[in-house]
């Protein structure tokens with residue numbers, strides 16, 4: 435099954451590295467033009483140029499609403515539209531719940547949840563006018579099952595699920611679909627920070643017996659962005675090697 439996204443414009447947040455980078459590369463490989471969004475404008479531009487001459491880089495702090503709105507507007511100005519919005523940027527400030535400071539709560543919720551909401555609010559205006567849109571939010575299995583030491587992160591990811599379902603209901607009549615991809619453990623800089631004991635603990639919990647790759651997530655995002663997924667909205671697709679069933 436060939437996924438064809440020719441003529442589509444996709445904005446992917448946090449796409450200078452890791453899962454976001456793989457999503458940007460995969461969507462570009464399917465023919466889409468990509469707005470590569472990173473915290474640092476120069477790194478975003480560098481990543482965009484490395485992916486394809488048709489991609490552009492934009493700097494944006496997802497925790498800053500004005501910066502997110504300006505980045506969406508700049509992308510629309512550059513490409514004329516945003517058809518596919520992938521909210522992938524995310525960060526962790528892990529600690530036991532009792533030790534989470536207000537600023538660690540806010541840093542995670544502001545970037546992971548409010549940033550995604552602001553991007554959706556800004557990008558959906560054009561999608562509504564054109565009566566076509568795909569919103570794909572990258573959550574996590576911990577948003578479904580919770581995790582010790584990640585109360586703030588899990589809350590942000592659970593929030594993304596509620597946000598997505600609400601948006602899916604509000605925008606369905608305009609042919610805008612909104613879905614969540616919930617990864618399990620994926621090999622990126624984020625999981626490289628795990629202790630060897632934490633890694634060893636995973637063995638036996640994942641039926642497919644390996645960590646996932648960014649490409650495992652990117653393929654699912656490309657499918658959800660395509661016309662092949664035209665009858666799927668408000669869903670959470672768990673991509674975790676069978677860890678959470």
Ligand code: NAI
Nearest residue numbers: 448452453495496497522523524545574617619620622624
């Ligand atoms: P990563 O740390 O390699 O990449 C995250 C990207 O988000 C980076 O480019 C970072 O600069 C960007 N970002 C973070 N805060 C930002 C901010 N305030 N403004 C702009 N950009 C910001 O992480 P990875 O693993 O590629 O994660 C991508 C997404 O997948 C995240 O939302 C993460 O929560 C989610 N995820 C990752 C899993 C994993 O095992 N790696 C598992 C489940 C979910």
